[in-house]
Amino acid sequence: MATPIPPPQAKNTSQRSPHPAAPPIQESTAIIQVIERAALNPEVDIDKMERLLQMQERVMDRQVLMAYSAAMAAMQTELPSIAERGQGNNGAYATLEDIVDTVRPIMQRHGFAVSFRIQTQERGIQITGVLMHQDGHREETSMLLPADVSGNKNAVQAFGSSTSYGKRYVLCALLNVTTRGQDDNGQTAAAVKGVTTFQASQLKQLIAACPPTTQEWFVGKYGEAERVPRSDFDKLRASLHKRAQPHRQHH
Secondary structure, eight states, X not given: OOTTSHHHHHHHHHHHTTGGGHHHHHHHHHHHHHHHHHHHOTTOOHHHHHHHHHHHHHHHHHHHHHHHHHHHHHXXXXXXXXXXXXXXXXXXXXXXXXXXXXXXXXXXXXXEEEEEEEEEETTEEEEEEEEEETTXXXXXXXXXXXXXXXXXXXXXHHHHHHHHHHHHHHHHHHHTOOEEETTOOSGGGGSOOBOOHHHHHHHHHHHHTSOHHHHHHHHHHHSSGGGSBGXXXXXXXXXXXXXXXHHHXXX
């Protein structure tokens, strides 16, 4: 039956990820042994003990970061581009369900999980995505969205639409996932569509949080957010998000 298959797969992935982290594990064990010996010595002062503990924490942090980086690099080779099968007032898009259904089994194979925090603020809704690795390291990214009132949505619908949009955005940003037009073989390139008003507002928010050099580059390439081709939107917003300064973006 198919049921015995997952355990061997889990063993294979767990065997891959610890290899890069083997030297830190040995180093960590050595430091633990030093700490244990020091704890048994009544002449060791508290300051020295605290420094040993701090050293142990740094080693462990480096260990889990190496495991995270190795697993992320391996996972990136398996993540596909997601087809844009959703249809709305703003055109085609990759639905949250399609993205999650595609990436979840790949994430699980490499020891990753994702969660979201949603906070209602005066200026809109802040969506924070947290990507966690089984060894303990985590990364997160946030996006502040105004309520999506397009299409005469009521307050509940606007909240749900913005939340779904934000989750799609931060998940794609965390995993570096790209989307593509369904059955797009390049023949639709002649009809260039611009970004929607809602998409343009997101680009403006990101641009405002970027350094002046990035803003100058954007103006030189596109002129203004409304003139950005829709096909460039996903890649551009991911690029701007990496360059945006968090304290300027959220405040």
